[in-house]
Amino acid sequence: MKLMKSDASPFVRKVVVTLHETGLLPEVTLIDVATTPLAPDSALIAANPMGKIPALLRDSGPTLYDSRVICRYLDDRAGTALYPQDRLWDTLTLEATADGIMEAAVLITYEMRFRPADMVFQDWIDGQWGKIARALDALETRWLSHLHGPLDMGQIAVGCALGYLDLRHDVRGWRTGHEGLADWYAGYAQRESMQATAPA
Template sequence: MQLLRAGPSPFVRKVLVTLHETGQFADVEQVDVTASPIEPDSKLIAANPVGKIPALIRADGPTIYDSRVICRFLDARADAGLYPERRLWDTLTLEATADGIMDAAVLMVYEMRFRPEDKVHQPWVEGQWSKVSRALDALNTRWMSHLNGRMDMGHIAIGCALGYLDFRHDARSWRTGRDTLAAWYETFSQRDSMVATKPE
């Protein structure tokens, strides 16, 4: 299998952490592509017509994407139990919350990177951060009992989302006022899978 990836994408990291946690890391060749929203790589477009990463090219079936589909596939392939039936809807909701954080945080980066400086719309940027901030507040107040339980895909996704905030938006100080979530992340970020995939 080949995993199409680019740079420090938090969505790619979510897949990489899943590969580590499920013992499948050696089964997948990582292939770097360009994932620019303006001029995406032709290899990426051939695999995923939307032109987004990650995409997983399989020998025995069509390419699958996005990160949620890939992680669910890898979990089933390894019978790892990262989507436990008993709390499936909570796990999926946490994963969706993390993906929402990552979507907004990546769009903030894109706004600054791909628009001319005089076209950057700061209220739009702040609107994206408001999504992130509300999600972080919800995690800190409503979801800690789940995050303190047995690890599932919700944990992995949230860990990768918070890691991306540190990497790209550290000046926003997401930990302020969210001591419980910050303490959880301090512990989770020390897992071998998180250390091995930390963006540089």
């Protein structure tokens, strides 16, 4: 298998962490792709018509894209139960919450990076951060017990989302008011899979 990736993407990191946690990393060739919404990579478009990373090219069958699809596939292939049946809906909802944080945070990054400075829409940026802030509140008030449970995809996704906030939006200080979540992340970030995938 081949994974088309960019190390700064939190969605890619989620997949690569999953490769570490499932033991499937040796089976996958990692291919770095230089792509942006304004200049998508032609090989990536051939693999994923949306032009988004990650994309997993399989030896047989169509390319898989969207990190949730790829992670579910890898977990099923490895039999690691990162989507445990006894708490499946909680795990999926937690993963969706984390992915929502990633999506909003990436959109803020794109707004500031690709739009001319005199056209940056601050109200729109604030709206995206509002989504992140509400999701962080939900993690702090509703999900800490789940985060402290056995490893699953919800925890992996949250860890990657928080890591991306540190990478691109640390100035906003997401830990303030989310001390329980910050404490959890301090420990989770020490996992070997997180250390191995930390963006340079």
